[in-house]
Amino acid sequence: MPLTVLLVDDEPLVRAGLRAVLEAQPDIQVAGEAADGAAVIPLVRQLRPDVIVMDVRMPLMDGIEATRTVLRTITDPPKIVVVTTFENDEYVYGALRAGADGFLLKRARPAEIVHAVRLVAEGDSLLFPAAVRQLASSYGRDHGKTAARTAMERAALTEREGEVLRLMAQGLSNAEIAARLVVGTETVKSHVSSVLAKLGARDRTQAVIAAYESGFVSPG
Template sequence: MPVSVLLVDDEPLVRAGLRAVLEAQPDIEVVGEAANGAAVIPLVRRLRPDVVAMDVRMPLMDGIEATRAVLRTVDAPPKILVVTTFEDDELVYEALRAGADGFLLKRARPAEIVHAVRLVAEGESLLFPASVRRLAARYGDGAAARPARAVPARARLTEREAEVLRLMARGLSNAEIAERLVVGTETVKSHVSGVLAKLGARDRTQAVIAAYESRFVEPR
């Protein structure tokens, strides 16, 4: 089955460009489009896409609120890939906090766009370590004014889980973490699952954001 994608962007040219890039791949199918976040939930429920490519700045409802709404109200929600013009946008950070699985720059090359969609569809999080560190350093200090997040305290994570979380925050994949720690990939997956469960995190992105905001990992 091809990966099904819903495109959400208020600029028709952006949607057309993404559609052309994605539909050139035999394993990806664009199943629908929307021009604002308010139209996302009905389309997600009707089309059941695997991935939503979501613009962060849109009229009526932006990508942050749309992401929250999808994750809050849709059973078995799709993966959400935020598409943005500026990687240091505060709204990108808020979208990641809201539950987006990663972000993609609109200026990305076609191969990078295709890779991003495939990656999040497979259940991986698309993180750019340097960018996320900058975002956390710039905007994470305001976390106290936001709803409370799970704090990865040392007492709750085993020593190995803490080590895995730090490597996750550096953007390493399970295979790269396994190589670094000289263990099997399945062992790493087990540790990652333990980290997510203890932090109450939906995915790797949420765990990394929590690690930065709690200063368990220092963004600077």
């Protein structure tokens, strides 16, 4: 089965470019398009895409609110990649905090676009960890460090789970973490699942943001 993608952007030329790039891949199919975040929910229900590639700035409903709406409304929601013009964008950080799995720059090369879609679909690695770290450094302090620290303390991660979270924040995949800790990949998957459950995080991106905002991991 091909990986299915929903494109959401108010610029038809951007959608056409993304479609051309993604459909050039034998394992990716563009299932549909929308011109605004407000149109996402009915399309997700109809098409059940694996990944949404969504502009972060749109006139009626932006990518932040659309992400929140998808995650609040849809059972077993798709992965979400938001698209932005500027890397260090507070809108992007807002979308990541709302539950987006990663982001892409509009100037990204075709290979980077394809890689991003495949990576978030697989879900075992963090997309652009250095950029997420920079965003957390720039904007994370504005989002309630005390509450984040309290949530991290309540999670009561074990020492090994803490090690795994720090390595996740570096962008390491499950296989790379396993090699670093000299354990099996299945053991790492179990630790990652436990970290996500304890933090109430949807995926690695949200867990890493929680780690930065709480001070458990330093953005610097």
